[in-house]
Amino acid sequence: MKPPKHALIICNGEMPSKKIIAPLLKNKPYIVCADGGANKARAFGITPQVIIGDLDSITQQTRKYFSSVPIIHLTDQNSTDLEKALDYLLTHKFSSATVIGATGDRPDHTMANFSILLKYHKKISLLFLDERCTVEVIQRRVTFPAVIGQQISLVPMGRCTGIVTHGLKYPLHYETLAPGVREGSSNEATSTRVSVSLKNGPLLLFKIHPTIT
Amino acid sequence: MKPPKHALIICNGEMPSKKIIAPLLKNKPYIVCADGGANKARAFGITPQVIIGDLDSITQQTRKYFSSVPIIHLTDQNSTDLEKALDYLLTHKFSSATVIGATGDRPDHTMANFSILLKYHKKISLLFLDERCTVEVIQRRVTFPAVIGQQISLVPMGRCTGIVTHGLKYPLHYETLAPGVREGSSNEATSTRVSVSLKNGPLLLFKIHPTIT
The missing domain is CATH 2.60.120.320 (Thiamin pyrophosphokinase, thiamin-binding domain)
Structure with missing residues (x-):
């Protein structure tokens, strides 16, 4: 039996502090940046394994900085960048993911991300984490x-x-x-x-x- | 016919900037602080007409600072401070209210406040306003x-x-x-x-x- 595969997804919302993020990196999760999440990862000195999204939020500087990181450009406007990241993890048989940067910032985005949490939680074990709390x-x-x-x-x-x-x-x-x-x-x-x-x-x-x- | 009465409710979440708040004060609305919202009002140099809540969030310094402002202390734990403020406005026949400080900060509080928006919107015309958007x-x-x-x-x-x-x-x-x-x-x-x-x-x-x- 293969060991369970865990991922860390970085979205484009409010990032938790380094104190909250540090324990997440200890077990070397597979790191996926959802579009503009790559800008946040860069600011925190985190290098992802892959960047996925419609790429309307990642800056040119971040693309250049992560020039050796594979970028999956998906233009489908019927799914958000977080959904694109989750679909990628499902295709690659991940069993769980912690998501940071999914809350704070714009409240409509937070609500949409909670809706996505509901949509995917039966397919993959999901936890949102921010500066204040975990959400499941x-x-x-x-x-x-x-x-x-x-x-x-x-x-x-x-x-x-x-x-x-x-x-x-x-x-x-x-x-x-x-x-x-x-x-x-x-x-x-x-x-x-x-x-x-x-x-x-x-x-x-x-x-x-x-x-x- | 009496003129419509408009209020501004200040809650304990993330406050918008002065640029967003300034236009709200122009027509001299009746200002209600929901508990810890009084701390925020004080920081922004806004004096409310009344402070309402279970008073577990307002600081001693803020109470002292607003010593001439009436405080309505309601201990009912079945309603939040925002609901207490809205009930007060309904009792006093207000027809509309803008609410600031109801979003941001803790995401569970934001969600609970959206639930309250749903609960009261048929009784009083309500608008949430934050740094990013309005919500109705x-x-x-x-x-x-x-x-x-x-x-x-x-x-x-x-x-x-x-x-x-x-x-x-x-x-x-x-x-x-x-x-x-x-x-x-x-x-x-x-x-x-x-x-x-x-x-x-x-x-x-x-x-x-x-x-x-």
């Missing part, structure tokens, strides 16, 4: 370690039913969250082990970095 | 002036059906947008008059400031 999709049930007092947000991207939580300050007991109806943000861990399960719906889990809480 | 909910149909090339994003907060656009580069013709299925971000005005209509669903309209496009 909860499939049916998730149990994870937490620091007492750590802020945990549950954010519905549609109607989410039958939500049950354990280890949170404001517990949910077979309840419904939906945009425009009820959110579950700014909850708080009361245990070193938190679990969230749901019956149905697209639910995002935000774990705020304990150092921020 | 499209009810059935909206027509607005645009600059050719201005970026316009349509972001679904649930399944949105029967979307028709005019004056956009990538037109929609009775199509569906939904989180995790299809987004409508980074579209572009091709006319000085753009219209968007839909049959059903919670659809956010982002108008990127023309100076950014």
Whole structure:
């Protein structure tokens, strides 16, 4: 059996600090820059294995700087650069990816990227990471370690039913969250082990970095 | 008939620059700070008419600085500070509000605030404004002036059906947008008059400031 393949995708949004990025590089992930993400990688002294996108955001200087890095130019306007990067990873049988630079900057881009997180999470294990938090999709049930007092947000991207939580300050007991109806943000861990399960719906889990809480 | 009452709500997220804020103050709106928004107002030299919230974010220095401003302390943990501010405006029969500081900073807070935008938009005319764009909910149909090339994003907060656009580069013709299925971000005005209509669903309209496009 081949070992699982992990990638780091760098997008064109707000980059986390070097302190957040450094641990991601330790295990030498395969690094993909989504278009303008290459400008960010360059600024952080990170060399990607490949650059993918419609190339409307990467600067001439960055292209020159990364002249030895393969560039895959895809002009399809029906998919974003992040989707192009994810499709490439799926073709090459990657099992997981951490995505940085997908949040912050323009809020419409952040929302579109959350939509892409929802679209791909069943095909590849995905985690968004930024300066403040990690973001992932909860499939049916998730149990994870937490620091007492750590802020945990549950954010519905549609109607989410039958939500049950354990280890949170404001517990949910077979309840419904939906945009425009009820959110579950700014909850708080009361245990070193938190679990969230749901019956149905697209639910995002935000774990705020304990150092921020 | 009484004149329409307009308010400016200042939240605790990322503040736009003075250049963006200055025009908002010209017509002397009624200014409400939602909890920690008061810290931001103070930093920008803006004095609110009232400060509302559970007061877990306003600093002691800001409280002292605004000692002559009425503070409404509401401890209800089932509503956020933005909701408390909006409820106050509804009670006092305001017809519209511009909200700044509701985006940026933590992405879970941004998402929760978009959910609140959806929740209140039928009761009070609401516009979010940040450094990059304005955000509003499209009810059935909206027509607005645009600059050719201005970026316009349509972001679904649930399944949105029967979307028709005019004056956009990538037109929609009775199509569906939904989180995790299809987004409508980074579209572009091709006319000085753009219209968007839909049959059903919670659809956010982002108008990127023309100076950014």
